[in-house]
Amino acid sequence: GDSVTQMEGPVTLSEEAFLTINCTYTATGYPSLFWYVQYPGEGLQLLLKATKADDKGSNKGFEATYRKETTSFHLEKGSVQVSDSAVYFCALRSGSNTGKLIFGQGTTLQVKP
């Protein structure tokens, strides 16, 4: 079945450091890919998305490119801030006719001043 694998956390960085969180997936067909973020005590918020190969999603300085050849959707940010500290989830949706998401394990990011 479809699955998503994320790099293990936690990830601890200093402010203004470069961030990469790796995400790879296994899916039949052409899934849509997402990054969600969860702040303490809250639900999930969409960070960015890509619906087809070579699409680049971006938001708030974060970027991820849908790479079909490597089945990856790595999250990057050039300069992290303390306010970026949260848990990040990579997810896929198998088709446009379902709301079901398959999530990776989540990666906790802690940014220190």
Place this chain on the structure above:
Amino acid sequence: KAGVTQTPRYLIKTRGQQVTLSCSPISGHRSVSWYQQTPGQGLQFLFEYFSETQRNKGNFPGRFSGRQFSNSRSEMNVSTLELGDSALYLCASSFIGDPNTEAFFGQGTRLTVV
């Protein structure tokens, strides 16, 4: 536009009891999915409802059930609660049919079983 609303936010129940959680989706969204989030298992899909019909079901025992009403509001029920059911339960609503659509999540219901 109002977001996804889950009630209650917090619940404490005793083993063996049952519980019902509610989710009101964004207006116009007919798909509602439920997820269980625990530190050990991460985010696991419970089930999806669309137009009052269950479309997908995750790998959970029959104690976990749900339903959806004609106004798209959804409830999930857990019977004979076990300690391991303690978790954050999240629901998400989606507009189906658009490949660019995304799932919008509620803030969750934190269930503690004692």
